[in-house]
Amino acid sequence: AQSVTQPDIHITVSEGASLELRCNYSYGATPYLFWYVQSPGQGLQLLLKYFSGDTLVQGIKGFEAEFKRSQSSFNLRKPSVHWSDAAEYFCAVGAGSARQLTFGSGTQLTVLP
Amino acid sequence: DAGVIQSPRHEVTEMGQEVTLRCKPISGHNSLFWYRQTMMRGLELLIYFNNNVPIDDSGMPEDRFSAKMPNASFSTLKIQPSEPRDSAVYFCASRRSGGTGGTEAFFGQGTRLTVV
Numbered sequence: 169a170q171s172v173t174q175p176d177i178h179i180t181v182s183e184g185a186s187l188e189l190r191c192n193y194s195y196g197a198t199p200y201l202f203w204y205v206q207s208p209g210q211g212l213q214l215l216l217k218y219f220s221g222d223t224l225v226q227g228i229k230g231f232e233a234e235f236k237r238s239q240s241s242f243n244l245r246k247p248s249v250h251w252s253d254a255a256e257y258f259c260a261v262g263a264g265s266a267r268q269l270t271f272g273s274g275t276q277l278t279v280l281p
Numbered sequence: 282d283a284g285v286i287q288s289p290r291h292e293v294t295e296m297g298q299e300v301t302l303r304c305k306p307i308s309g310h311n312s313l314f315w316y317r318q319t320m321m322r323g324l325e326l327l328i329y330f331n332n333n334v335p336i337d338d339s340g341m342p343e344d345r346f347s348a349k350m351p352n353a354s355f356s357t358l359k360i361q362p363s364e365p366r367d368s369a370v371y372f373c374a375s376r377r378s379g380g381t382g383g384t385e386a387f388f389g390q391g392t393r394l395t396v397v
Contacts (some may be wrong), residue, residue, distance in 0.1 A: 211390045215385075217385050251396060266312040266329050267376065270326070271323060
């Protein structure tokens, strides 16, 4: 069975600083990988996805992620964080007949002014 | 497109009562998922449907939980009887499966259930 690990429960960065959120996955085949963001009281919004091809994927809001098969990782990055990026971020792997998602435990991002 | 629509957004009920959560997937999507989010367990897949047929309900916690999808545009998740430990946010999601890979899953705004 697949699993996803997000080792950082909470990260605090200053506005304008760079950001990297870590994600490691366990899956026996080529994974479908996703990053979702959740603002308080809201649903999950897709930031970006990796299905195949270029291992560096670009997403919305200036985010990018890099798939590294050798490290079983799919880390999320942003060069300059904005206060509006404060939210909870979930990494997920999609597998199975409907590509159903298995989520990591999430990383809460706080942005300091 | 209005996205995945869930109702109600908030539900407060007394222990022992029946609760029904509703979901309207995005038109044209043929896979539908119900997830539960709690502080303790995070986001868990409860059940999913392909083409209105339940495929895997191994995530449904107990027999008190049941889900139906009578047609392509509507699904329900029912809890009977409800218990305080069922308090959580329940999300519905849908995606288009098949073809050239389909789409990613789109999530509704969730239903926050409180059982007192």
